Amino acid sequence: MATVELSFSALPVHVRTARLIVTAVARRSGVAEALLDEVRLAVGEACSRAVEAHRRHCPDEPVRLELNGAGSRFEVVVSDTVPGDDAAGGLPPAAASDETDFLLDDGAAELGLAVIAGLADDVEIESTPKGVQIRMSWPAQAAAPA
């Protein structure tokens, strides 16, 4: 079982709550202070993406979050229940291209995935008929004593 499991209504207002919880559990799991901002932002991006997907396709379904900090890595899985499509199937390169004009067209939607790719230490996106799972992890030291 994950250290912490959370499911929340697909409403933008709850994304901040998710960020706060993730930051607290990451700190507790021994993630270095210098990385906490990155964890907070990357997980927030994944949750925002899931919330937007649910609002379009299944607003009554909750977004799920699993946090696991028991091992040497702090792992976060954000799951939605919107069947995967090509857009969610891969990560765009983080600022790899000099071409930024796409951002001024309709490419702004890709920004969230670009931010996740640039911030998470390790990212995997699994797109299945049941939904999309974004799995991210960061190094963690031994958990703080109880």
Added chain:
Amino acid sequence: MDLKVNDYTTDDGLTVINVEGEIDVYTAPKLREKLIDLVNKGKFHLLVDMEKVEFLDSTGLGVLVGGLKRVRAHDGSLELVCTQERILKIFRITGLTKVFGIHDSIAEAQEKRKGAK
């Protein structure tokens, strides 16, 4: 934390937008409305002061990009004031440092604007 957005226009026609708080999927619409409202009022030279922004995500970036598109349609400009490393990092990751003029202070932005005239 809620988002506070205030603006004023300087003598040389630059509209400074002070943003304070967290810009995310929940609060970004407030900033979007402010930018749209300013453009509708004929304010096409905007400077967004991000020094009191505590959090910025891609939704916020999207709003800023949207604002830039709007003012560019009127030969305007949208630039930023930001010295916070954690915020600047997000602009770097997404390549947006090449899209926005980013200044250390409002005074510096005004000076450069005068120089460019």
